[in-house]
Amino acid sequence: MIINHPILGPRDAQEFTYLGDANLIDRPDWRAENAIKAFHDYLHLRDNPAGEHRELWFHEQGDRSWLVVTRDTLTHEITSVELARDVARERGRGK
Amino acid sequence: MTYSAFRILKEALTGHKGWGPQWRDPVPQPDYDYVIVGGGGHGLATAYYLASKFDQGRIAVLEKRWIGGGNVGRNTTIIRSNYLLDGNEPFYEFSLKLWEGLERDLNYNAMVSQRGVLNLVHTDAQRDSARRRGNAMILNGSDAELLDADGVRAMYPFLNFEDARFPIKGGLLQRRGGTARHDAVAWGYARGADRRGVDIIQNCEVTGFRIKDGKVLGVETSRGYIAADKVGVAVAGSSSRVMETAGMRLPIESHVLQAFVSEGLKPTISGVITYGAGHFYCSQSDKGGLVFGGDIDMYNSYAQRGNLPAVEDVMESGISLIPALGRVRLLRSWGGIMDMSMDGSPFIDRTHIEGLYFNGGWCYGGFKATPASGYCFAHLLATDRRHETATAYRLDRFRRGCMIDEKGQGAQPNLH
Ligand SMILES: Cc1cc2nc3c(=O)[nH]c(=O)nc-3n(C[C@H](O)[C@H](O)[C@H](O)COP(=O)(O)OP(=O)(O)OC[C@H]3O[C@@H](n4cnc5c(N)ncnc54)[C@H](O)[C@@H]3O)c2cc1C
Numbered sequence: 001m002i003i004n005h006p007i008l009g010p011r012d013a014q015e016f017t018y019l020g021d022a023n024l025i026d027r028p029d030w031r032a033e034n035a036i037k038a039f040h041d042y043l044h045l046r047d048n049p050a051g052e053h054r055e056l057w058f059h060e061q062g063d064r065s066w067l068v069v070t071r072d073t074l075t076h077e078i079t080s081v082e083l084a085r086d087v088a089r090e091r092g093r094g095k
Numbered sequence: 096m097t098y099s100a101f102r103i104l105k106e107a108l109t110g111h112k113g114w115g116p117q118w119r120d121p122v123p124q125p126d127y128d129y130v131i132v133g134g135g136g137h138g139l140a141t142a143y144y145l146a147s148k149f150d151q152g153r154i155a156v157l158e159k160r161w162i163g164g165g166n167v168g169r170n171t172t173i174i175r176s177n178y179l180l181d182g183n184e185p186f187y188e189f190s191l192k193l194w195e196g197l198e199r200d201l202n203y204n205a206m207v208s209q210r211g212v213l214n215l216v217h218t219d220a221q222r223d224s225a226r227r228r229g230n231a232m233i234l235n236g237s238d239a240e241l242l243d244a245d246g247v248r249a250m251y252p253f254l255n256f257e258d259a260r261f262p263i264k265g266g267l268l269q270r271r272g273g274t275a276r277h278d279a280v281a282w283g284y285a286r287g288a289d290r291r292g293v294d295i296i297q298n299c300e301v302t303g304f305r306i307k308d309g310k311v312l313g314v315e316t317s318r319g320y321i322a323a324d325k326v327g328v329a330v331a332g333s334s335s336r337v338m339e340t341a342g343m344r345l346p347i348e349s350h351v352l353q354a355f356v357s358e359g360l361k362p363t364i365s366g367v368i369t370y371g372a373g374h375f376y377c378s379q380s381d382k383g384g385l386v387f388g389g390d391i392d393m394y395n396s397y398a399q400r401g402n403l404p405a406v407e408d409v410m411e412s413g414i415s416l417i418p419a420l421g422r423v424r425l426l427r428s429w430g431g432i433m434d435m436s437m438d439g440s441p442f443i444d445r446t447h448i449e450g451l452y453f454n455g456g457w458c459y460g461g462f463k464a465t466p467a468s469g470y471c472f473a474h475l476l477a478t479d480r481r482h483e484t485a486t487a488y489r490l491d492r493f494r495r496g497c498m499i500d501e502k503g504q505g506a507q508p509n510l511h
Contacts, residue, residue: 001402014404020348034242044437044493044504045344047454048335050397073349073397 134158140469182487190467203283212272332432359383441511
């Protein structure tokens with residue numbers, strides 16, 4: 001697979017390490033009432049779809065940036081690649 | 096039809112005209128006592144043990160495609176019970192004991208071959224952990240032997256012993272481990288279940304569940320609605336997709352694992368060898384092909400085919416352990432979809448929906464579990480109690496802090 005890195009252009013997926021579902025960006029609030037349940041679900045449960053999947057890849061052997069890759073789990077086709085930083089900011093994280 | 100030496104002789108003399116189909120092709124009935132979703136090894140074994148050891152009720156196995164087309168027919172056929180943790184080892188040892196009596200029980204040649212599984216160690220720390228694991232196995236009534244380098248050399252002189260980075264220092268040998276013919280396991284269970292009245296219904300995809308007041312009433316399928324008192328789901332890599340239709344999110348990711356077979360060679364590798372410094376395992380089939388595999392491809396996938404980097408990695412690991420492999424030609428490779436769980440261990444459990452039961456999370460090691468998984472799932476379905484060797488395989492174990500994490504990797508499925 002080739003991942004079209006937003007800064008570096010097309011790179012072999014072998015340069016990356018895979019983490020998993022991009023929902024891992026949305027770490028729950030540890031002060032919330034239901035924090036224990038929220039962390040359980042966050043850490044252990046997955047949608048695991050057959051089809052479009054947004055997922056986190058780390059460019060370990062490159063610029064060490066985290067990317068959100070949108071990929072089809074049935075065909076392995078990649079349709080979009082974003083910097084995880086931008087995605088996290090959009091979701092109100094890391095201010 | 097019962098198989099016997101006499102029967103083979105008779106058929107040989109009469110042109111093999113008397114072999115009939117091994118199971119019926121029944122029309123689905125409108126309702127059953129038990130519906131098992133998924134005609135892989137685990138679903139078929141569940142139906143077989145339900146019918147032969149537990150309830151005598153009316154049972155159906157519903158399979159989306161054809162039986163044996165899933166992981167049960169795609170794996171590298173290694174059977175063993177060399178686990179460390181209490182939640183696992185008694186279960187896998189129970190499974191190995193069932194393997195030992197399987198062919199007689201089924202009257203079917205599943206080619207169970209206890210040719211020994213050897214896990215190599217390359218460092219002192221690995222030797223310590225192998226010793227600890229071996230002791231845990233022995234404490235659970237299993238067998239284990241720690242070999243030194245000479246012991247390994249006597250068995251497999253062609254391994255790369257003097258590798259500068261990863262010299263072979265010994266290995267943990269389970270002599271009762273080995274291999275079985277995977278398709279024959281599916282067929283044997285199917286035939287055994289069919290003979291006890293189980294309806295095996297192929298080309299029948301379950302598309303949803305009918306649930307009322309927290310109780311399951313039956314399943315929606317591509318061949319119409321089928322009512323059932325109890326529904327057991329054992330669909331391996333499709334677990335999340337199927338359980339999603341019952342409103343559940345599972346602690347599972349689906350990943351692809353590849354397997355490889357070489358051209359046929361003369362007998363070279365008598366047992367199963369696993370590499371301790373890379374991910375690589377290898378045995379030789381009775382036809383002569385080397386059967387081997389390694390890591391999963393690492394990313395979520397439902398594609399049943401992998402990518403080249405994983406192929407390269409497996410070949411590199413293989414050649415660094417067995418340099419002679421460099422001269423061998425690869426014949427074919429394929430992939431299967433693994434139900435990778437968050438701690439690398441499986442589930443055999445009820446769900447929050449009455450009458451709906453779940454079996455899954457087998458990762459890349461569920462073939463060896465087939466007999467015990469079927470037995471314990473049948474036990475749960477029939478008695479509503481967990482079998483004594485499968486009490487830890489609960490869906491809520493992460494919430495309760497009772498993970499069964501053999502590798503200590505945490506909730507990162509692709510590392511288990
Ligand atoms: C390459 C590879 C190598 C492996 N090597 C080993 C090994 O050496 N040792 C070992 O112990 N394990 C190994 N495994 C793992 C083992 O094969 C699996 O854990 C085990 O087979 C899973 O259980 P099963 O046989 O029931 O799965 P499957 O055979 O996959 O059965 C699941 C069935 O459910 C059906 N299904 C799915 N969705 C639906 C639906 N909606 N309705 C109806 N039916 C449905 C599927 O079509 C399939 O037939 C390996 C797996 C692979 C892919």
